[in-house]
Amino acid sequence: MIFALVALAVLALLVLVHRWLWIRLVRDTTAPGGWPRRVLTGCAVGLPVLSVAALVAGRAGAPFWVQRGVAWPGFMWLAVLLYLSLAMLVAEPARLLLLRHPRPTPADASIAGGAGVADGPPAQASSAAPLASGGASIAGGAGVAAGRAGESVLGSGVSSAGPLASGGASIAGGAGVVSGEAGFVSGGAGIADGPAGELRSGSAAALVAPTSSASPAFEAPPEAKAGGRAEGQAPAPQASPAIEAPPEATRAGAAQAARGVGSSRRVFVARVLAGAAVAAAGGTVGYGTYGVLRGPRVKRVTVPLAKLPRAAHGFRIAVVxxxxxxxxxxxxxxxxxxxxxxxxxxxxxxxVGDLVDGSVHDLGPAAEPLARLTARHGSFFVTGNHEYFSGARQWVDHVRELGLHPLENARQELPYFDLAGVNDVAGESEGEGPDFDKALGGRDRADRTAVLLAHQPIVIHDAVRHGVDLQLSGHTHGGQLWPGNYLAELANPTVAGLERYGDTQLYVSRGAGAWGPPVRVGAPSDITVVQLASYQT
Known part of the structure; x- marks a missing residue:
């Protein structure tokens, strides 16, 4: 019952973490309906499913090819998930800091969005066709244009397809108005008013003419600038009255521009932080994977033992x-x-245990190189908890066939000390747990040194009670994935290295492989050569 509740709590936590990562890495960085969002959302759903499949495939009896198919992506995602979550947690304060800024005013939003107010002397607008009287239109963005005498001053994203022809041409495209003797423009978020088609303010965008014929740039004649006409010319048409844009429309346009500014900023910050987090997590997992696939490094430790005879000084035990x-x-x-x-x-x-994660049928060929192990006093083996997940009896028999000597709650008397081994505590569920009396009872505790092989460090207190001088263990992986070492410390007296408990010394190896993700961070794999030292030298 307790196990089921813990499993449900872990599952709920994983769902929440994946949901949070989807928001930060997918929703905040991609456009709705786009293929990047669809692909990343599919990964956010599929990878956790593969992780669960990788965890349960072996115990569920799935074919080995299925186990291999789901193991790489499923287990690797667990490692990436850990460091991606840590990176995004670190990035969260930065995100809040970068997005913390004063709320933009409508004017600030217009300027920030690419809109501005331009004022200047008469100028010409490049054109491809004249704007016919009463037929032109401006479809507007968020720019502000101003000028004099037919001048077209273009804001953000403004292009002109033709000059403003005289005669009250209406240009509609938003909530702003431009009016004058040469025409008026309605378009954007502002109002322009002035003589001779002047654009004082507004939100100008694209000037589009209904005609396709090209014409030279328009410039109002001097007489029009002075309010008169040239000799022989027809009188200029009366200026159209200015059209005032409703204040609500003006405010709505500015608010929309402000929202656009804020949205762009949020997306930019989200993408930068997401990219940095993915790079950090990927680099960490990649380096940790290289360390495992490269193979363990040799570590050497000297352990002085009080009762060890002088002849055994320098005796080397390779702990794997x-x-x-x-x-x-x-x-x-x-x-x-x-x-x-x-x-x-x-x-x-x-x-010292956890040799395999699978059956002899599936992994027998992978274990065959163990037959080449060479040592003067032989190779010995004790079970770990994973042997009992995989079928301990079949593996004990198989390693014996490979030339190793299993110590099942047994002792081997060597020339200089006693070597004992106990089954792992996981064997208690099968009636094959550790039996210290059987392994260590009836020996000469006063004069003979005892070295104990036990997979889990937690049996150290039993070793102390039975007069063991040195216990060699594994199981912890040194935490394998930082900060897993802190969790390992909660469940084990020693996570890695050599420590003393009363008259007994305990050495814990980080291990030569990796469980689950083939990744190690902060806990490199090792093979330890323990060199025994005698006090009698």
Whole structure:
């Protein structure tokens, strides 16, 4: 019941995290209905499904090819999800800071949106065709134009297809009005009024003429500028009265421009932060993956033991834990580990659990290189919790066939010390849990050093009670993915390295492989060569 409640809580948390990431990475950065949003939304739905499939495929008995098919994308998404979420959490204060600015006034919005007020001397507007009287139109954006004597001063995104012809040409396109002797313009968010077609203010956009014939740029004659006419010319038509735009329309146009400014800013900030977060998460996961696929590095630790005889000084034990052969890490991974271990020329090899994540049928070929392990006093194996998920009995029998010596709650008396091994605590569900009395009972505790192989560090207190001098463990992966080490500390007495508990020393390896995502961040994989030292030298 408790497990089910925890599972539901974790599932609900994952749904909320994915929803939040979709808002920040997809909704805030893409246009509604566009193909980028559709593709990214599909990924936001499909990748979590693959992650769940990767987690349950093995235990559900799915064919191995199915496990391999869902493992790479499913497990890798879990790693990306972790660091993408952390990156977006870091970016959230920056987003709030960058979007914190005073609310723009209508005038500020007009200027910020590309609109402005232009004032100047007479000028000519380039044209492709004249604007016929009463037939022209302006379809407007958010610009403001002003000038004199037929001048066309173009704001944001304004183009002219022809000059304003005399005679009350109406140009409609928004909520603004331009009027004068040469015509009037209605278009945008402002009002212009003046002689000879002057545009004082407004929101000008494209000047479009109904005719296709080209004509030279229009310039009002001097007489028109002075309010008169040239000799022999027809009288100029009377100026059309100015048309006032409703104040509500003016305010609506300015508000719309302000919203456009704010929307553009939000999208820009969202895209920059999303790009930075994706780059940071991708780089982190990529480097962590390289570290695992490259293979573990050798770490050397010296452990002095009080009862170790002088003849055993310098005895080397190669400690290998958490190889985790499975749908991602296969035969090549085993080969790298075997070659690395053999290169250290150890006296004894100890594989302390979590060798596999699958059955002998699926992973037997991947484990075959273990038969090449070479050590003077042999190679030994104890079960980990993942062996019991995969069928511990079949794996114990298989590693024996490969030349390893399983220690199932058993002890091996070596020339210089006793080597004992206990089953993992996960075996208790099958009646095969650790039995310290069987493994360590009846030995000479006063004069003989005892080295214990136990997968999980949590049994250290049992080891102390039974007079163990050194316990070698794994299981924690060192946290594997930062900040997972902090969670690992809550469940284990030691996460990685060497620590002392009374008269017993505990060494915990970070492991040679990785579970789930083949990624390690802040906890590099290792093979540890533990060199025993005698106080009698």
């Amino acid at each position: 834990s958490d190889i985790h052969l499975g749908p991602i890490l296969g035969r090549a991974h085993t080969t790298r580990i075997v070659d690395t271990v053999n290169a250290t020329q150890p006296d004894l090899i100890a594989i």
